[in-house]
Amino acid sequence: MYIYDQYDQKLVDERVAQYRDQTNRYLDGQISDEEFLPIRLQNGLYVQRLAPMLRIAIPYGLISSRQLRALANISRRFDKGYVHFTTRQNIQLNWPRLEEVPDILAELAKVQMHAIQTSGNCIRNTTTDQFAGVAVDEIEDPRPWCEIIRQWSTIHPEFAFLPRKFKIAVCGSEEDRAAFLLHDIGIQLVKNSNGESGFHIYAGGGLGRTPVIASSIREYLPRQHLLSYLDAILRVYNRYGNRDNKYKARIKILVKAWTPEVFAQRVEAEWQQIISSDGGVNSELTENEVNRVKGFFTQPDYEPVDMLKVEAGLKAQATDNLAFSRWLQRNVRDQKQPGYASVSLSLKPAGVAPGDVTDGQLESIADLAERFSNGEVRSTHNQNVVIADVLKSALFDFWQQAKVHGLATPTIGTINDMICCPGGDYCSLANAKSIPVAEAIQRRFDDLDYVYDLGDLELNISGCMNACGHHHVGHIGILGVDKKGEEWYQIQLGGSASKQAALAKVLGPSLSRDEVVEGIEKIIDVYVENRLEGEAFLQTYQRVGMNKFKERVYAQNA
Amino acid sequence: MHKMLSHGKVIDNSWTLVAADVPTTDNLPTGDILVPLALWCGQHSVLKNHIGAVGVWLDSHEEIETLTGYLDQLPVVAINFPKFVDGRGFSSARLLRDRYHYQGEIRAIGSFIRDQLFLMQRCGFSQFSFSDEIDLQAATASLSDFSDGYQTAADQAEPLFKRLR
Numbered sequence: 001m002y003i004y005d006q007y008d009q010k011l012v013d014e015r016v017a018q019y020r021d022q023t024n025r026y027l028d029g030q031i032s033d034e035e036f037l038p039i040r041l042q043n044g045l046y047v048q049r050l051a052p053m054l055r056i057a058i059p060y061g062l063i064s065s066r067q068l069r070a071l072a073n074i075s076r077r078f079d080k081g082y083v084h085f086t087t088r089q090n091i092q093l094n095w096p097r098l099e100e101v102p103d104i105l106a107e108l109a110k111v112q113m114h115a116i117q118t119s120g121n122c123i124r125n126t127t128t129d130q131f132a133g134v135a136v137d138e139i140e141d142p143r144p145w146c147e148i149i150r151q152w153s154t155i156h157p158e159f160a161f162l163p164r165k166f167k168i169a170v171c172g173s174e175e176d177r178a179a180f181l182l183h184d185i186g187i188q189l190v191k192n193s194n195g196e197s198g199f200h201i202y203a204g205g206g207l208g209r210t211p212v213i214a215s216s217i218r219e220y221l222p223r224q225h226l227l228s229y230l231d232a233i234l235r236v237y238n239r240y241g242n243r244d245n246k247y248k249a250r251i252k253i254l255v256k257a258w259t260p261e262v263f264a265q266r267v268e269a270e271w272q273q274i275i276s277s278d279g280g281v282n283s284e285l286t287e288n289e290v291n292r293v294k295g296f297f298t299q300p301d302y303e304p305v306d307m308l309k310v311e312a313g314l315k316a317q318a319t320d321n322l323a324f325s326r327w328l329q330r331n332v333r334d335q336k337q338p339g340y341a342s343v344s345l346s347l348k349p350a351g352v353a354p355g356d357v358t359d360g361q362l363e364s365i366a367d368l369a370e371r372f373s374n375g376e377v378r379s380t381h382n383q384n385v386v387i388a389d390v391l392k393s394a395l396f397d398f399w400q401q402a403k404v405h406g407l408a409t410p411t412i413g414t415i416n417d418m419i420c421c422p423g424g425d426y427c428s429l430a431n432a433k434s435i436p437v438a439e440a441i442q443r444r445f446d447d448l449d450y451v452y453d454l455g456d457l458e459l460n461i462s463g464c465m466n467a468c469g470h471h472h473v474g475h476i477g478i479l480g481v482d483k484k485g486e487e488w489y490q491i492q493l494g495g496s497a498s499k500q501a502a503l504a505k506v507l508g509p510s511l512s513r514d515e516v517v518e519g520i521e522k523i524i525d526v527y528v529e530n531r532l533e534g535e536a537f538l539q540t541y542q543r544v545g546m547n548k549f550k551e552r553v554y555a556q557n558a
Numbered sequence: 559m560h561k562m563l564s565h566g567k568v569i570d571n572s573w574t575l576v577a578a579d580v581p582t583t584d585n586l587p588t589g590d591i592l593v594p595l596a597l598w599c600g601q602h603s604v605l606k607n608h609i610g611a612v613g614v615w616l617d618s619h620e621e622i623e624t625l626t627g628y629l630d631q632l633p634v635v636a637i638n639f640p641k642f643v644d645g646r647g648f649s650s651a652r653l654l655r656d657r658y659h660y661q662g663e664i665r666a667i668g669s670f671i672r673d674q675l676f677l678m679q680r681c682g683f684s685q686f687s688f689s690d691e692i693d694l695q696a697a698t699a700s701l702s703d704f705s706d707g708y709q710t711a712a713d714q715a716e717p718l719f720k721r722l723r
Binding site for chain 2: 005007010011014015017018021022031035038039121151152154155156157158159160161162227235238239243273274277278279280282283285286288289292
């Protein structure tokens with residue numbers, strides 16, 4: 001993974017010093033609440049319903065065992081001994097004290113971590129595929145490009161006060177695991193007809209109140225121009241994005257208002273000026289720099305593996321042990337390197353808020369990554385973590401260890417692996433609670449054989465229309481709404497965050513808290529009754545349509 | 559006299575701001591003045607006869623491109639921040655420096671805050687005239703919050719990776 005040099009470290013250290021001074025001046029009354037708001041947000045600090053919340057960056061989801069241990073320590077020393085993994089591959093502390101945040105940031109800086117631009121109207125953490133570098137369908141490892149973007153976006157002088165938050169994702173594989181079409185900028189690594197690598201650039205995607213799938217604005221951008229082209233997009237947005245209404249301020253609204261064609265022309269014109277007359281040609285990426293960054297994302301020395309022997313061994317272990325076999329089926333993926341696998345550790349056992357892990361579990365994850373891999377862990381936008389490069393012959397040992405620490409819940413990609421925002425239990429924006437709904441669904445679907453039989457099913461829950469739980473792109477989405485002070489839940493069906501991205505459609509009138517689980521159960525029943533052999537939920541929905549589901553859920557009201 | 563920061567120093571601010579809704583040059587204040595963009599565009603030939611220096615101020619939504627034909631006549635271009643979170647002025651300043659090679663003073667006016675000074679300076683601002691009374695000497699510390707930056711900007715023609723790596 002990327003290791004800071006003296007310049008990276010100095011910048012992060014200086015940011016800690018800057019924020020310490022700002023916190024002191026705020027506590028001293030020299031900075032008003034209004035002025036402190038964007039300052040603290042751009043250092044990760046929200047003030048939530050019960051306490052402040054600090055969001056810590058995990059750049060493109062990559063974190064080392066050493067950093068995980070530091071987080072465990074921080075959560076013990078400054079918080080309540082647990083952390084929360086978010087849908088942007090970051091980590092949140094739910095109970096820090098505002099006065100202690102500079103100390104937390106100083107501790108993070110010691111292990112090359114920070115909370116810079118994890119919130120606020122600025123360029124946020126760039127995200128990517130949790131299987132980067134090892135995915136079978138990978139065209140090119142996206143992480144070096146994510147790191148180059150991270151550096152460019154960090155304390156960018158021109159774009160710290162945008163109309164609204166700004167999110168970038170990079171996809172380097174055939175299948176999309178980064179939901180890149182649902183970002184303000186989505187970058188796809190491609191090759192042109194001459195076999196040269198470059199980028200296909202999309203803009204104007206996003207969830208939130210008005211979900212939009214991004215539009216293609218440039219089919220091929222030569223790689224050396226990445227930064228000047230990003231500057232052009234951001235400048236057009238910074239100058240012309242809506243600043244009067246925060247609900248119309250995301251770039252997607254500008255792209256829609258101008259049309260994607262006009263937006264693309266405006267960006268192109270700006271970019272041409274930047275590279276022809278502004279000296280923007282100076283920010284052209286050099287082979288030297290690209291290779292320097294790529295050099296940090298090296299592969300471990302893979303051992304040659306006797307595949308027949310390994311596969312036979314795994315098969316024997318799986319035959320003897322149903323629980324292990326289930327885990328293999330749901331939580332383990334092949335890699336492009338034969339004999340190795342990527343393991344997903346589930347952070348969704350029933351009874352725990354999705355994405356929450358204790359300090360002890362953080363240390364266990366760190367240990368597992370060191371013992372079975374290269375001491376690196378990946379966080380996912382589904383709020384789980386992945387350890388790649390595990391020898392298949394060591395999977396049984398791995399599983400036994402993971403099980404001891406409650407990290408082997410074998411439900412990855414099933415209905416019980418739901419994405420869920422913190423909701424009304426923590427968040428001051430929420431209209432309704434989301435965690436208890438997730439738990440109630442997990443409790444209802446507690447028969448693992450049945451859960452497996454249901455197969456791939458993405459269920460996403462947001463406690464309000466800001467859509468942190470990505471409900472628009474769940475195969476089943478649940479949105480918390482407020483009706484006269486009561487919590488109600490709108491059900492949506494048919495969303496997808498894949499390359500064939502689709503936005504879910506509303507099933508019908510919202511359900512009360514008591515009716516939600518039953519409603520979900522009825523939806524699942526319709527699927528089970530109507531599915532064809534081997535058909536997943538989303539395919540059945542697409543084939544049979546909304547009405548069949550609607551009729552069942554609202555039958556008693558007819 | 560009102561003070562401001564100029565190139566990192568506290569200096570007297572001799573300039574008078576002419577409000578956006580002043581339609582004519584009839585009753586302009588004496589001395590150095592900053593006139594709104596519309597007045598400049600309509601009356602720049604008359605304003606040449608003003609006794610004292612004349613600069614122009616733009617609001618955050620006004621396009622810097624309007625001024626490109628006049629830049630060599632202007633010792634100061636001021637950019638207003640109606641709210642400190644309105645970041646359009648950052649782009650205006652960069653365009654003035656990077657694209658139009660403006661050599662005069664770029665002055666921030668309005669509701670910006672001292673915690674933005676480092677970024678503003680990188681975008682090409684050279685002067686800061688705060689609307690609130692603040693400790694200007696103390697505020698100069700914010701100009702050097704960071705010793706360097708990754709990106710090219712008005713103050714740095716090459717990105718960090720080309721200079722130092």
